[in-house]
Amino acid sequence: MSDAPVAADLDRLLDRASVSALRDPAPSGAVLDRILETALRAPDHGRLTPWRLLLIRGDARQRLADRVAASLRAREPGVGDALVERQSSKFLRAPLVIALGARIVPDHKIPQSEQLMSVAAAAMNLLNAVHMAGFGAIWLTGANSYDPLVQAALGLSAPDMLAGFLFVGTVAEPARPARRPALGDHVAEWTGEPARWPADVRAG
Ligand SMILES: Cc1cc2nc3c(=O)[nH]c(=O)nc-3n(C[C@H](O)[C@H](O)[C@H](O)COP(=O)(O)O)c2cc1C
Numbered sequence: 001m002s003d004a005p006v007a008a009d010l011d012r013l014l015d016r017a018s019v020s021a022l023r024d025p026a027p028s029g030a031v032l033d034r035i036l037e038t039a040l041r042a043p044d045h046g047r048l049t050p051w052r053l054l055l056i057r058g059d060a061r062q063r064l065a066d067r068v069a070a071s072l073r074a075r076e077p078g079v080g081d082a083l084v085e086r087q088s089s090k091f092l093r094a095p096l097v098i099a100l101g102a103r104i105v106p107d108h109k110i111p112q113s114e115q116l117m118s119v120a121a122a123a124m125n126l127l128n129a130v131h132m133a134g135f136g137a138i139w140l141t142g143a144n145s146y147d148p149l150v151q152a153a154l155g156l157s158a159p160d161m162l163a164g165f166l167f168v169g170t171v172a173e174p175a176r177p178a179r180r181p182a183l184g185d186h187v188a189e190w191t192g193e194p195a196r197w198p199a200d201v202r203a204g
Helices: 004-014 029-039 059-075 081-092 112-132 148-153 198-203
Strands: 051-057 096-102 136-140 161-171
Touching: 004 112, 029 051, 029 112, 051 059, 051 112, 059 081, 059 148, 096 112, 112 136, 112 161, 148 161
Parallel strands: none
Antiparallel strands: 051 096, 096 161, 136 161
16 A cells, blocks of 8 residues: 555644744634644543633734733833834734643643643644644744743633643745754664763864
8 A cells, every 4th residue: 555645744743834924814714723722632630621722813812912911011012112122013923823722630640741731732732623624833932931021811721731832824024944853863673771862062
C-alpha cells in the first residue's frame, strides 16, 4: 500500500508555521466547531477536562483591549500611552482571539502541571487544525496574560490559569520560512547510558 496519503498529511503538519499577519475572515460556523473539537481530543490524565476556550470576536476584542490597557496602567503606573496602545491593540489585529483557560483542580492526585500540559496539548491541536483548515494562527502569552486583572476579566482566578491567547485568521502574509532545528539535535536512541545530546557536546 502506498504511504503517499500519510506522507501528505505529515507534510501538512510539518509545514505549519506561526503567522502573525492575520486578517478577516476567521474560521466560523461548522469549520470553527470542528477546529475547536480538536482541543477536546487532547490527552487528559484523570479526565479532568481542564480546557476552557473563550472566543473573543468582533467588538469583544475592543473590550478585551480596554481591559488589557487598564490592567497595564494598574500594573505599571506611569506607563506611556504608546506602549499601552501597542500592547492593547494586539487584540484587534486578528479577527478571532481564543483565550486558553485552564480549569485547575487543586490538591488532586493529577499534578497541576499535567492539567496545564493538557491545555497546552489542546492549544497545539488547535494550531494544527487551524493550519489544516487553511487559516493561520499564533500562540502568544506575555505579561498581559499573566496579569490577574486580565485573567479576572476573562473569568479566571487562581488556581485556574491562562495559558495565553491564540490569534487566528486568514493568512495576510505567510510567515517567512523558519529555520527549523535538526532532528539529530533533539532525538536520540537511548541504549542504557545517559544520553549525550549533540547540543551538550557542542556546549562542552
Ligand atoms: C506558551 C507559548 C507562549 C508564547 N508566547 C509568545 C509571545 O508572547 N511572543 C512571541 O513572540 N512568541 C511567543 N511564542 C512563540 C510563538 O507562538 C511561535 O511558536 C514562534 O513565533 C515560532 O513560530 P513557529 O510556531 O512557526 O515555530 C509562544 C509560544 C508558546 C508555546
